[in-house]
Amino acid sequence: MLSIGLSSAVLGIEAYPVKVEVDISSGLPHFSTVGLPDTAIRESKNRVLAAIKNSGYEFSMKRITVNLAPAAVKKEGPAFDLPIALGILAASGQLSQDRLQRYIVLGELSLDGSVRKVKGILPIALAAREADVDGLIIPERNRKEASVVERLNVFPVKNLKETVDFLNERNELSSFSIDLEEEFEDRRNYEIDFADVKGQEYAKRALEVAASGGHNILLIGPPGSGKTMLAKRLPSILPAITLDEALETTKIHSVIGLISSGSAIVGTRPFRSPHHTISDVALIGGGSFPRPGEVSLAHNGILFLDELPEFHRNVLEVLRQPIEDGVVTIARVSTALTYPAKFMLAAAMNPCPCGFYGDSQRECTCTPFQIQKYRAKISGPLLDRIDMHIEVPPVKYQELVGEIGGESSLTIRSRVQMARDIQKGRFKKFKSIYCNAHMEAKHIRKYCILEKEAEKLLKDAIERLGLSARAYDRVLKVSRTIADLEAKEKIGSHHIAEAIQYRSLDRNLWM
Amino acid sequence: MTDNIESWLALSMISGIGATRCQKLLRHFGSPQAILGANLNELQHVAGIGEYTARQIVYSRDKLDIQKEIARIKKQKISVVTFSDDNYPANLKSIFDPPIVLYVKGKLLPEDRIAIAVVGTRRPTTYGKMVAEKLSRELAEREVTVVSGLARGIDSSAHKGALSCGGRTIAVLGCGVDICYPPENRALFDEISERGAVVSEFPMGTRPEKINFPLRNRIISGLSLGAVIVEAGHRSGALITAECALEQGREVFAVPGNIFNLGTKGTHSLIKQGAKLVENCEDIVEEIRCLRDVLPVSAPMKSVSEVKLSPEEEKVYNVLSFEPVHIDFISKQSGISINRISPVLMNLEIKGKIRQVAGKMFLRIPEAQ
Secondary structure, three states, X not given: OEEEEEEEEEEOOEEEEEEEEEEEEOOOOEEEEEOOEOXXXXXXXXXXXXXXXXXXXXXXXXXEEEEEEOOXXXXXXXXXXXXXXXXXXXXXXXXXXXXXOOEEEOOEEOOOXXXXXXXXXXXXXXXXXXXXXXXXXXXXXXXXXXXXXXXXXXEEEOEHHHHHHHXXXXXXXXXXXXXXXXXXXXXXXXXXXXXXXXXXXXXXXXXXXXXXXXXOEEEEOOOOOOHHHHHHOHHHHOOOOOHHHHHHHHHHHHHHOOOOOOOOOOOOOOEEOOOOOOOHHHHXXXXXXXXXXXXXXXXXXXXXEOOHHHOOHHHHHHOHHHHHHOEEEEEOOOXXXXXEOOOEEEEEEOOOOOOOOOOXXXXXXXXXXXXXXXXXXXXXXXXXXXXEEEEOOOXXXXXXHOOXXXXXXHHHHHHHHHHHHHHHHHOOOOOOOXXXXXXXXXXXXXXXXXXXXXXXHHHHHHHXXXXXXXXXXXXXXXHHHHHHHOOOOOEOHHHHHHHHHOXXXXXXXXX | OHHHHHHHHHHHHOOOOOHHHHHHHHHHHOOHHHHHHOOHHHHHOOOOOOHHHHHHHHHHHOOOOHHHHHHHHHHOOOEEEEOOOOOOOHHHXXXXXXXXXXXXXXXXXXXXXXXXXXXXXXXXXXXXXXXHHHHHHHHHHOOOEEEEOOOXXXXXXXXXXXXXXXXXXXXXXXXXXXXOOOHHHHHHHHHHHHHOEEEEOOOOOOOOOOOHHHHHHHHHHHHOOEEEEOOOOOXXXXXXXXXXXXXOOOEXXXXXXXXXXXXXXXXHHHHHOXXXXXXXXXXXXXXXXXXXXXXXXXOOOOOOOOOOOOHHHHHHHHHOOOOOEEHHHHHHHHOOOHHHHHHHHHHHHHOOOEEEEOOOEEEEOOOOO
């Protein structure tokens, strides 16, 4: 007998429907799965058969063929366990065929018949809403993630028996829903705050400027100076994430299976900090079953690369395109996938391989050649995409001038928000620009109008302080942001002066 | 003449005999040709040359390819000054173990007799670098040639200081003059060979081996009337230069530093042993008679126009010292908020009153005296 059930799978960050067809015919005992399954799906026959038996259903081994349609697309993961089990039961007459076709079903099975959590529920739920079905049957531990989608009946199930009983109308399951707004509000608080940072006034100010203009930053300082601590707090001063942004980010995190069972939605800006041994595929996304990389997981948040020069060179080079475009496109012979990757880059490095160059307390043991080699690992084109260089002093100075209880992240964020609002107004008519960091040459000429004095100062600085020409546009962009923080129309000389302080790598101070 | 140079070169390149034994042989035989022509028996009877050394001389003198060396020298526009030449540096001639040939890239002038060595650690502090630059500049302004070793750190600063005011400087290398070591000093190397001289006693293509540098140090002090040690840890190579200077009867000067900094242990122990403490160029000039005699009493002063500072700039300038301090500290001490302090610091920088170093640290630039 033949049964047809519905399920779904994810390609990129969008879901597509999958039909699970099961045919049982007489013949020698045999179980085969077709439709380009991966190993996890092929192994599902063992889980499925054990789960059926252990849930108390009858099963006699015959010739079973499972087809996952469309047959031309590769499928992966154990999420088809539950629909295959239901299909076998329906084909063997133990389950109502009609009701099975009214639900999209997903879930991994344990040998004892209980249903386990799977990945990619949010995009699947979004697609399910558009499909002509009565609801979505999912593992109980995925229920919050799925309930983010409104106007969709979500039926969480604990085990195979419960599912079968529900489909046979022997018991009633209530559809699960949450108040999304409330859930979102609950999750919007950051656990860390800028008020925890002692001293570091200069670095804090620099981060405020960076957050206001969406500028990519490079933190430079000896080990233990607090670069990571500062960067981790960066999301907390960025403008609060909007519900739309949160849904986009949640979708990507859902595909990887990062949403914990207790939470429905990512309510804070993500902070991703991959280790420097990461491969280019892991950073950008891809692989034979394409999955989003760290840049996409950092979508609408911060991508923090600690020890920047230690990253493999090819890894840093592939980073250039997403920084520029805000998306990652992965081309395969059969298809091209696009993952969103709109992030702010925060990188950190030591001033030299040993870390103590320029430190008055510890002696640097590196030769100039080593230092040069270390710096040269970051290519010019990548450095060109980083607007601000922020030097973080060694601990001694923090102790000298530090006081606990600086401004809280919330206070800083309100100023950042104001500056962002000004920028939003400025770039209304441009689709791809939403903050100063994304200005191109023509926008810079149009919007970065200098006062006379400021112009003279910039000229002096370039002549007398050995500032490279490469720095020119970046100084203008950053000074635009600083002026926005003061709600000034024109850029004054003190805005320029401050922006120049954030270009230390251009000044050969580090050689 | 070329014949002559050839034999000098050959003598210098014989392995197993250094400057001291060369001098002994020269005193005995009179000329390098005679040494090269002597037989084993004759060589063996020179005081201080045993059988083993004599055999080595005979063995290696036949294997030398002097023509190849000459070709290399010509190709790279390098001149060779031999011990018997008139333009062999007079100061160097008077030391116990002068090199018998000097490879010179650039020109040695008679004025180079008035020379002071400025040397120090390869890992200097900002303070050390500033002192080395300042002293060398002041010396060069008084037309004193600055001698140093082209090493990283203080040596490089010393050369730069002398070149910055168009003065003369000599770099003494621990490798062949066709090799630039350390490689990052390439530009400096070229500038010195154009406007001063790069000097070495080692044959072309000699690698910068560890053992060459102490030998090189005796030439640095030997070329000079005195040696200024700017910053040196307790085992720094600069202390070898100081020792050589003492053996050669030259003056030794030392610049004091911060007592908490380990990099000043060497200079401070020199001062304890009686080296003259140097604060400015006058301290050096005063000590060396011929400097006093030759040089104009008051050095040419650069006219410094008084720069006007705004009240805010004044406030910030007063917070700063010659030790670098961080921008947070400056903001705190001057009471100017962190987002207002940048323009003040930058204006001071543009006016040439202060200087920024790595790590957002600022310090005063010493006033010209």
